[in-house]
Amino acid sequence: xxxxxxxxxxxxxxxxxxxxxxxxxxxxxxxxxxxxxxxxxxxxxxxxxxxxxxxxxxxxxxxxxxxxxxxxxxxxxxxxxxxxxxxxxxxxxxxxxxxxxxxxxxxxxxxxxxxxxxxxxxxxxxxxxxxxxxxxxxxxxxxxxxxxxxxxxxxxxxxxxxxxxxxxxxxxxxxxxxxxxxxxxxxxxxxxxxxxxxxxxxxxxxxxxxxxxxxxxxxxxxxxxxxxxxxxxxxxxxxxxxxxxxxxxxxxxxxxxxxxxxxxxxxxxxxxxxxxxxxxxxxxxxxxxxxxxxxxxxxxxxxxxxxxxxxx
Amino acid sequence: xxxxxxxxxxxxxxxxxxxxxxxxxxxxxxxxxxxxxxxxxxxxxxxxxxxxxxxxxxxxxxxxxxxxxxxxxxxxxxxxxxxxxxxxxxxxxxxxxxxxxxxxxxxxxxxxxxxxxxxxxxxxxxxxxxxxxxxxxxxxxxxxxxxxxxxxxxxxxxxxxxxxxxxxxxxxxxxxxxxxxxxxxxxxxxxxxxxxxxxxxxxxxxxxxxxxxxxx
Numbered sequence: 001x002x003x004x005x006x007x008x009x010x011x012x013x014x015x016x017x018x019x020x021x022x023x024x025x026x027x028x029x030x031x032x033x034x035x036x037x038x039x040x041x042x043x044x045x046x047x048x049x050x051x052x053x054x055x056x057x058x059x060x061x062x063x064x065x066x067x068x069x070x071x072x073x074x075x076x077x078x079x080x081x082x083x084x085x086x087x088x089x090x091x092x093x094x095x096x097x098x099x100x101x102x103x104x105x106x107x108x109x110x111x112x113x114x115x116x117x118x119x120x121x122x123x124x125x126x127x128x129x130x131x132x133x134x135x136x137x138x139x140x141x142x143x144x145x146x147x148x149x150x151x152x153x154x155x156x157x158x159x160x161x162x163x164x165x166x167x168x169x170x171x172x173x174x175x176x177x178x179x180x181x182x183x184x185x186x187x188x189x190x191x192x193x194x195x196x197x198x199x200x201x202x203x204x205x206x207x208x209x210x211x212x213x214x215x216x217x218x219x220x221x222x223x224x225x226x227x228x229x230x231x232x233x234x235x236x237x238x239x240x241x242x243x244x245x246x247x248x249x250x251x252x253x254x255x256x257x258x259x260x261x262x263x264x265x266x267x268x269x270x271x272x273x274x275x276x277x278x279x280x281x282x283x284x285x286x287x288x289x290x291x292x293x294x295x296x297x298x299x300x301x302x303x304x305x306x307x308x309x310x311x312x
Numbered sequence: 313x314x315x316x317x318x319x320x321x322x323x324x325x326x327x328x329x330x331x332x333x334x335x336x337x338x339x340x341x342x343x344x345x346x347x348x349x350x351x352x353x354x355x356x357x358x359x360x361x362x363x364x365x366x367x368x369x370x371x372x373x374x375x376x377x378x379x380x381x382x383x384x385x386x387x388x389x390x391x392x393x394x395x396x397x398x399x400x401x402x403x404x405x406x407x408x409x410x411x412x413x414x415x416x417x418x419x420x421x422x423x424x425x426x427x428x429x430x431x432x433x434x435x436x437x438x439x440x441x442x443x444x445x446x447x448x449x450x451x452x453x454x455x456x457x458x459x460x461x462x463x464x465x466x467x468x469x470x471x472x473x474x475x476x477x478x479x480x481x482x483x484x485x486x487x488x489x490x491x492x493x494x495x496x497x498x499x500x501x502x503x504x505x506x507x508x509x510x511x512x513x514x515x516x517x518x519x520x521x522x523x524x525x526x527x528x
Binding site: 048050070071072073074075076079081082083084085086087088089098099102145148149151158 | 419421422423424425426427428429430431432435440443444
């Protein structure tokens, strides 16, 4: 868990981050999102003390980060940036080995770890280990960046707009991969983005900042979309909030209607589909009613009314 | 051909001059490389120091070598010493400038990633910045070496027994011949070309995957 306690960063008389207090729970992805100049990157960098706060404290679990050796702190935190920053004179394997080497691991252990990590990010060591970064595509480079950040298996991963410079198709694939990876590694991830869709898609929670480093709202994506705390948040979320929110909720999690002796609907969906897919089925169904099933059993009926009620 | 003949006939005199020339160049390049690297690293860290040291080394380079050697001989005596000291001073500018530029040119994201992963500033310098700056630094070293090889000939004027001797001897006496001048010039050119080719090859060999190589 990462705890910000009234953290402020000032440059001269301008405030980059103002009295930030929030908790990043262990094993969750928390997205820092907002327009440029909102202090999201500054907040991220203060976690590994690449930027030192002007006032306030940041704790990792129960340890004040200001009390730890700065390089030890950074080695215990994975760091991924937009420009990737791979070392161009190192091979892929040497890049991934960077932090284990700094930590003084022995050679066989490093070699095994490098192979494991390259496998994890979908770049088989046999094909990739000896290549130079210049010989990789943008997406491949970013995956090496992620593997490098996971070098000594840190609990925390800081990602600063990691997919910002990647084309939309490759970006979506990398986003999916990150979610898949997170199922395996369960890191505490702080992820900075200016893309609200990315924030909603990846985040267990979203921290939305406005200019001057003010935290406007800190909530789950579903809460954010349902109840924006301010007009700034609503504006930033953009059009179609309620429809977009449907993608975040599963049919199994809402209150369904009973059959009530009526005829069983012809259309049916699995309990694991999202409300968005359920609504699609409702619109397709002749009578606007869709049966929700799980395996062989019927859980209930979903219609426009149940979806509307669930989304409020 | 007559020049070659002259060189062979006078090899007993020329041999120590070639060796002395090589000795002067070798010492100068080694000392200037060490000092220039150090000054260049500091200059990469501090813009104010960079402005100061680059201005100073540029000014030194504008002092005519003849005058510089003469001036230095007042303090360090005649012969090789004033030439060695003077050439070290000349060689500093290209080495300091290229070392600084090579380091500064390293992608900020790469240095930031290195810091973010917990490298100490010394580790960032030794493992990332200097290796990436090597081609640019070598370009500076190459420039300095070729320059030093040529200017060392002027050292003969303050008594260095190098390849400037046959040239000066020919130019200051009525009996001087073209062969005599060329007997100094040719070996100097040969040393310069060999040094340039070797350093250029090293520069290319070490450039793989690194930052853009400076033009010269």
